Amino acid sequence: MHTDNGSPFANVRSLGRYTQLSVWLTELGILPVFSAPAAPQQNGKHERMHRVLKAEACRDPGKSLRSQQIKFNKFTREYNIERPHEAL
Numbered sequence: 001m002h003t004d005n006g007s008p009f010a011n012v013r014s015l016g017r018y019t020q021l022s023v024w025l026t027e028l029g030i031l032p033v034f035s036a037p038a039a040p041q042q043n044g045k046h047e048r049m050h051r052v053l054k055a056e057a058c059r060d061p062g063k064s065l066r067s068q069q070i071k072f073n074k075f076t077r078e079y080n081i082e083r084p085h086e087a088l
Contacts, residue, residue: 001033005035010022010032049079052079053075056071
């Protein structure tokens with residue numbers, strides 16, 4: 001699994017940069033592969049998803065947790081199912 005160096009996945013002070021989550025994933029047979037530090041271009045698809053998520057579901061946030069969750073659910077459905085991929 002390709003990950004960035006965010007705190008859930010990597011810790012520069014630990015052996016192999018592994019966190020508890022990274023160790024658990026490894027125990028499940030999922031090997032974390034880290035992007036180089038300060039190199040978001042190595043994980044472009046993930047960075048693009050965050051940019052679109054912020055634009056569509058976070059600017060003008062919901063007035064409650066429930067209404068924000070509805071925005072996230074709508075985004076997830078559109079992004080994963082309805083949105084045509086640019087390569088097509």
